[in-house]
Amino acid sequence: MPELLEELFSYSFVNRAIIVGIFVSLCASFLGLPLVLRRYSMIGDGLSHVGFGTLAIAIPLGVSPLKVSIPLVMLAAFLLLRIRESSKMRGDAAIAIISCSSLAIGVIVMSVFSGMNTDIYNYMFGSILAIKQEEVYLCVAISVVIFALFVFFYNKLFFVIFDESYARASGTSIEFYNMLLALLTAVIIVIGMRIMGAMLISSLIIFPALTSMRLLKTFKSVIICSCILSVVCFMLGIVVSFACNFPTGPSIVMANLCAFLIFSLISLTSSS
Amino acid sequence: MQKILSCSQICVKYESTFALSNCSFELDAGNFLGVFGPNGSGKSTLLKSIAGIIKPSQGSVNFYGIKKNEIGYMAQQTAVHRDFPASVYEIVISGTLCRHKYFYFYNKNDKKLADKNLELLGIEQLKHKSFQELSAGQKQRALLARMLCAEAKMLLLDEPTNGLDIETANQLYSILKYINSQGITVIIVSHDISGVAKFCDRTLHLGEYNAGIA
Secondary structure: OHHHHHHHHHOHHHHHHHHHHHHHHHHHHHHHHHHHHOOOHHHHHHHHHHHHHHHHHHHHHOOOHHHHHHHHHHHHHHHHHHHHHHOOOOHHHHHHHHHHHHHHHHHHHHHHHOOOOHHHHHHHHOOOOOOOHHHHHHHHHHHHHHHHHHHHHHHHHHHHHHOHHHHHHOOOOHHHHHHHHHHHHHHHHHHHHHHHOOOOHHHHHHHHHHHHHHHOOOHHHHHHHHHHHHHHHHHHHHHHHHHHOOOHHHHHHHHHHHHHHHHHHHHHHHHO | OOEEEEEEEEEEEEOOEEEEEEEEEEEEOOOEEEEEOOOOOOHHHHHHHHHOOOOOOEEEEEEOOOOHHHEEEEOOOOHHHOOOOOEHHHHHHHHHHHHOOOOOOOOHHHHHHHHHHHHHOOOHHHOOOEHHHOOHHHHHHHHHHHHHHOOOOEEEEEOOOOOOOHHHHHHHHHHHHHHHHOOOEEEEEOOOHHHHHOOOOEEEEEOOOOEEEO
16 A cells, blocks of 8 residues: 555656645535535536536647636636526526537537547546646646635625525625635636546535535534545545546545445434 | 604515505514514515515615614525524624625624624523524524624514414514514514514504505
8 A cells, every 4th residue: 555655646647636636625625515505516517517618629729728618617607697597597407508518519529629539538537647737836826716715705605505585685695605606616617627527526516515414514514524525535536546547537436425425324323 | 763664555576466566654663563464465575575685566665774784584484494504603693794894704792792692592502503403493593693693673574483382482572572672673474463463563464455554
């Protein structure tokens, strides 16, 4: 085991992936609880498909994928919320349409320009090889901004999510906080997508929160536990994926699933 | 007495049917108003219009000498809170945020106020308990304490005694009466006419088509 870890950390691409992964996992786990409690879990999933579509377009154009994807996915998040609030179309229907369409566009563009190849596979299911040094700086900077915003709005987010009608009655703009959550989710999804893959990135957001909620019953404790869980599961996933030559994203999801099952089991046995 | 609220000719339409039509009344600061009426008469709709949660299709709601952040609203008990991880303290102190404009961290005053209101409502021993594990009556008290932390001057309560036994309901009414005696205006929507009526100084009966104030 020690040799394995030593070998793992001797590759610079692994180190880059681990740095980005830890920051992204932390931010994703902050956002997870508000999203789960607001019943927004599926928005993450929908946006990740949009992210895939934008990546597919960025690559043949030869531009840095993050710089194209972040604004476009944020735009999609903005539109999704607008549709949810204003039109008669149900929010989940809008998500389904947008996510399928962007996935389709992405796959077509990719197959036209580069053929169905390992690139597509990597973007779908994640790879730790993909991250460049420049992207590490960008990811860390973005994560720090998200963390700062989260800390600043932490109490207010709790206030709004816990009782939307009370918040509205006392003059708080619910729309602002919905938008904030959706935009931050969009950013996290794009920067996490390289490691986790478009299909699996939303698991990084919702799993730690859901797992923590099995056992813990106060807001603060759930947030703290999600942070710890997300980093632990991420590291476990990376090590397993390296040792067994599994794809990275799925290995991290499996680690999260194991944690979820263990927490559920403990919660079941302690309640009975 | 000083006027605090006037509703004139409020109509609320859902799709093509009127949930509430032509409801007009005025209220003075410090009043305790009970709103009664059969199911579907628009009691909750009226309360939501006053709270600003829904916008009336006609008519207007005007407040006098009270700011938006001084209004406390308590919705009917819903399933939304069933799996919400939150301690009583986290909920109660969050009420103080109504008074914070740009800065959302709790200061010493907020913490004091939260402790004071927990004590006032007799739930200080539940401070660190999870909200989902409370009984219905304890939940209502926690939500009331939150409104007091907001230093609300008007409380809008939608069926607060639903699901409570008579004794717990009466305790809640006495608490509300005490809060009211501190000068806070209370509007309560209820089915429980016999329980509420003796605490109210004014009542509003909503019928199918018209509304009048007694």
